[in-house]
Amino acid sequence: MTALETSGTGTVPAAAASAAAGDAPHTPVTPNPRKAKLRMWAELTLFLGPALVLFLTFVVYPVISAARYSLYQWNGVEQFSDATFIGFENYARALFGGTDPATKSAFMTAYTEPFQAAFSHTIAILVLSLLIQLPLGLLIALVLNRRFPGRASVRVIMFAPYVLSEVIAGIMWLIIFDPNGVATRLVQAVGLNPPAGGWLEDQTWGFWTVFFIITWKYIGLAVILFLAGLSGVPQELQDAASIDGASWWQTQWRINIPLIAPTIRIWVFLSLIGSIQLFDMVWVLNQGGTTGQYSTIATYMMQIGFFRSDWGFGSAIAVIMFLLSFAVASFYMLVVLRRDNADRPKKVKQA
């Protein structure tokens, strides 16, 4: 190993040196260029093959299938060849009750309204995450960004909910928010009334309870990411600001927050995608609520597709969810994250 390293920086045979200096790829020394090319493609197949086969078979093909199923009326039980092709009718049902006037009002109740409810809950979670979790996470990170006894442990503890499985966290909160559970007892103990219909079952409180649980689960990631960003801000800048008489707030607002902006943008990206695809946690919490009072797009898709055997419609919902996350992610990557990525290590320098 050491021999290889030293020969890399030491004297280099002329022929190989010229090959390396040009724009040509670095290739092992082989006499025959055609053979070398063949060899490279063989290596590419060897290295890329397994990943490509797995990815195309188990990710790309199912996604394309979902797009195809979404054009059919299909219950998933009968052969797919027997399914009825109905064009974009499933999408029409999701969005405005379908094109057939005879069934329109029935489909409005059966398909459109629950979908719109699920869609609006997902968007509400997406927006509220940015409005509540972002400032809260930032504030906690800024306050914790100083030396005090036990800081390292606090950091790790606050990260714990994030690595906890959604199932465990969900069941834990399900027990706590049981109508006769400890949350009710604690609220009564301070003289307040718990939500009339139960924490999760209540039509308005249900959503907020779930949002609280989501915030508990995912705020740790924001705090940890922001703290990691803050540890890269040079202390000299903050010292200089405080010498100039800046208050704590001014220092945070003018120096720390702008300097960790790339980290904040990364968190926003993760949060957007995560909100759109939120499933496990809400599914464990009574599958989106008994009347769907806090259903998300993903839980609604599972309910209608898998458990009510309407695979065509379920697939249409899946495609809508994909398009939404694709649109949001592409927009965010192109518009917001582009400048952060501009300085990434492009290419290692050539000799």
Next chain:
Amino acid sequence: MTATSSPATAPQRPVSPPHRRYAKGEKRSSDRSVYLSIGVALIGVAVTLGPIIYLVVGGLRTQQDLSTNPTGIPDPIMWSNYGNILTTDIFWRQAANSLLVATLTTAGVVLFGTMAAYPLARYRFRGREGIFLMFTTGLMFPLTVAVLPLYLLLRDLGLSGLPGLIIPQIAFGLPMTIIILRPFLRALPTELEEAAFMDGVSRIGFFWRMLLPLAKPGMVTVGVLAFIASWNAYLLPLLLLTGDPRGMTLPLGITTFQGQYASATTLIMAYTSLAMIPALIFFLVMERRIVDGLTGAVKG
């Protein structure tokens, strides 16, 4: 070896200079504002740990005790709640299944991901950026989108049980791995490669003997992410591992247990606590890696 592994850490986030940061600031910053930080820290820890401790302690209660005395010290202390779970084989089978699935998934993701990331980072060929872009978009195909057709595909292929779980999980873990590893492998100096080739080492030899050891930090990071994702996975097991609880992974086992013993809340609490603690400790030890990985995934 230490000299060669230092460039490998280059693409990761800059490490803070710890001694410098605090040495000066600490003395000057007023002592009172430290109490604000400590106060916020205490509230944060209480809100985070409170429910978890409630769960673990609740596993020691009787059902009666839970409803009359939910926040006090358990009376009587029911060690048998935990004991009974640990002496049945279902819990251990499920833990073993989870461990097996997570380990094999991680191995597959890291092996195939690194193999794919290597040419995408260091070869030049037509279609390279296209293939990379395809894997990147894969990050936006969540399992939820593909799960219904995937279920059918696995049924048609005759893949059921744990293998039916592992193989798709590897496939869905690849995008993240490749996205994190590509810039990492790219940043390794080209001189290494030139030197190795000059000494007559083939690309495959270079991959095995030099690249893999150098890429170890990156591989650990993606490995930890893949392990956690698999260990916590719920949706795919929910569809695939129906029937015998002995064949389930832990998350699905917990919800099945919850369904069976719906009225025995304290038993559910004990079961959930047992499933939680070892993984939680392991993941928290790996906290740094997870954060590096997540920031790397989006930045890369």
